[in-house]
Amino acid sequence: MMLEILAATATGLVVLGWWMRRAALCPVAVGARPAGRRDATPRADGTVVLMAAPTDTATDTSSGEASGTQDTTARAAKKPPKRKPTGPSRRQFLKWGMGLGWLGVLAGFGTASLAFIWPNLRGGFGARIPVGTADSILGEIDSNQGRVEFPEARSLIVKYDPSLDPEDQYADITTGTGIMALYQKCVHLGCKVPWCAESQWWECPCHGSKYNRWGEWQEGPAPRGLDRFLVEEVDGQIVVDTSTVITGPSRSAAVLNQPPEGPHCQDAA
Ligand code: FES
Structure with a gap:
């Protein structure tokens, strides 16, 4: 903006x-008197008389009336023509x-x-984005090391198994689709969080925050789990609603019991 x-x-x-x-507008210094301007002298009765600027001819009073008339005519002849104002006032x-x-x-x-x-x-990020049918997405997750990424929706998509969530903590945001959409932005300082195929966790390369498959905080400086989006099925299509970012679970609210399944990709901060 x-x-x-x-x-x-x-x-x-x-x-x-x-x-x-x-x-051709140019500034005029305050107090400067434009050329040719005459001084004004207030009279006793409050009227003002404009005084002619002193010139050689004006001070010469020894000449006769004819000479004065000639001077006046000559001055009038010499007077530069008045310039018409150009441009705006x-x-x-x-x-x-x-x-x-x-x-x-x-x-x-x-x-x-x-x-x-x-x-x-x-229909880009910030909108409700269709990402495919549930079957196609679940198939992609299986063939893609347990997750699939949708850059257009800035989403990391994983399977959600309700049997592993006995208190239905994520039931509202998965709406029976079996699919969970995590916001790819690390909640520490906003780096994109890549998948670590060895540990099967999300591991941030910036300061080493680590999240399990469901994006729940496990290690590092991040204050909570990854934020996420509502997932719904509409007319056979899975739709990720990126118009609202749902705040991730607190550090102590992790549901999924998933220890690292191999070595980590990022060192601890
Ligand atoms: S931005 Fe991810 S750990 Fe700092």
Whole structure:
């Protein structure tokens, strides 16, 4: 989200910069008096008289009236033509600048919202993802060293045998399918947790946390077992609901009695 907001802000600034260059707007120092401006002297009656800037011709009072008229005509002839103002007024510029700023904010908000709901629109992680029939998944688990991974659902899928869970701790999230979906992210600091074919455990390469086949904590710094997802069967398809991450069991709540079945793949932290 931050990325979208930064992109929108940068776009707004670029447009403002482009507009300032185009309009040839330049800052004027506070207190500076534009060239040609005359001083004003307040009178006793409160009116103000604009005083002409002193010039050589203005101070020369020794010449006659004709000479004064000639000087005035010459000055008028020398006077540079008034430049027509180009570009917007300061008020217009501020109004348009504020409008552009709001547009940038709205664009950033819209982009962030779209990015947030995008997974649900396209059916990726964050949506309910069909992963195949129960038979095909159970067959894959058998032929794949006891687990199967679905990167699209960020899920590690294992068999769930209800007879090994006498208190039905996981009955609600497996819904009679015989399949359990674990979130692949280590609950310590978020590394992806690979399968160790020797120990038949999940073993994190980052700091050595270890989880049994059902993703229950066994060793290492992880504060609990792996998080997991609801699994349901819908129209003959197993669906992993990745819209809600279900917090893993506490360290002391492990149900499956599964000692390591071989050497570990990762050293203890
Ligand atoms: S991230 Fe897995 S043990 Fe630290």
